[in-house]
Amino acid sequence: MKEIKRYKSNKNSLISKEDLFDIIFNNIYVGIDIIDNRGNMIYYNKAMEELEGLSAEEVLGNFVFDVFPSFNYENSTMFKCIETGKPIYDNIQSYLNNKGEQIYAMVTNIPIVKDGEVEGVVEFALDMDTIGNLYKTFNRWYSLKDTVFKKEKEKKGVDFYNLQDFKTKNIELKRTIERLEDVSKYDYNVLLFGETGTGKEILAQSIHNASYRKNKPFIAQNCAAIPENLLESIFFGTVKGSFTGAENKPGLFELADGGTIFLDELNSLPIHPQAKLLRAIEEGYVRRVGGQEDIKVDVRVIASVNKEPLNLVYEKKLREDLFYRISQIYIEIPPLRTRKEDILYLSGHFIKENSEFLDMKPIKLSSKVEDIFMNYPWMGNVRELKNVVIQSMINLKLEDGNEIEVRHIPKHIINENKKRKMKKILKYNEDKNYEERIIEVEKKLISEALYMTDGNVSEAARLLKIKRQTLQYKIKKYEIENVE
């Protein structure tokens, strides 16, 4: 990208770049911190103090994982950024500070590169709760997105989801849902296995809501978000004085008494504490950290894993006895790319769900978009599909159209699709001679140009910098299908 000069100082001005830096960074609503390439925290602005509940004094000069114990070299996007030298945008993170407080933020990491070396990382963070409010002050696009976000948020209310909210055309999954209507009522523990975004949270909430426990608490805890040294206190509670700063506090099991506890991403729980968890589940008693008495708890357990559970057992990441205990009902949700029948079905569902809300006429996907969707791998599964559909609808709304076309969908989806097509072509080329391969490349250039111009031959010729007649001739000669 071309460097653009964005700052021009006036020779007579007393304002230094540093003054500007301070004024801007301390008054901006975006949290900003900077670490050097060894992970030491070297900058921390006011908004970040508010967002993370810490002060610059407590933070500066410390190693980042000492301040945020739920991060490590594996899950820290800041270190990923140091490692790859590439920016990471808008990553939604939920993590803990060293006081055990939960932070929920949208984070962007930009590497500071000098002479080809990564010297550090600047992090921009927005509190998820304030994001909605911020958008309001921006332009129309943002305000639309905000409305959608808000609606999504409302849905996150605990008793929102029911089994009917899990939409699918996949026969086996449909059967699973039907079976759940019945077995949810009983007190069996449930293990859900599915990649990210496949709907584990929907099912967990729905199972709770279909049971006699539905008016009692549903406590969801992401196991990946708890630092190991706080695990026991969070699950089982603490007794005042048992360690410095300890208060009389119930753990999640006590809080969930009579209801359901959802142990999300159970496989990120270290193997050792799994034994204590098993005991609590088996015996129905917990003992607070530092406490003397056993407290009876009546809790149904639903757990989720995002890797094949038997492999986890085999790799000793999930205790076998715990696995058997919690998988009295075992549900596997296959990734979206393996249940193609759901891709367009769910797209239609999300369009319908949001069009009234966005005050839009009936909308459909163009056949090109359908084709792209069907071939895209959807690594973020239904969540990704839903976001892409909503995003495309917002882009379409700005034009007041009624068909989602290629230009409305996020660019990375199109690129991924092109890459796949390219791979197919290259493979196809392997047993061709040089001339035939040149023709393939020519065909590809032409198809791409037609694709980009929605089949407009004149425009495509301009893009390719050849005469319209030449292009017309080649389209005919190579029998290129013009998808007008």
Ligand SMILES: Nc1ncnc2c1ncn2[C@@H]1O[C@H](COP(=O)(O)OP(=O)(O)OP(=O)(O)O)[C@@H](O)[C@H]1O
């Ligand atoms: N079958 C489905 N029908 C309708 N909506 C779905 C379906 N599956 C997923 N979703 C939607 O996709 C989003 C992600 O679902 P959910 O949070 O339940 O996934 P998850 O498996 O818990 O993901 P993660 O592992 O990342 O926590 C939600 O907005 C949910 O409403």
Ligand SMILES: [Mg+2]
């Ligand atoms: Mg989830």
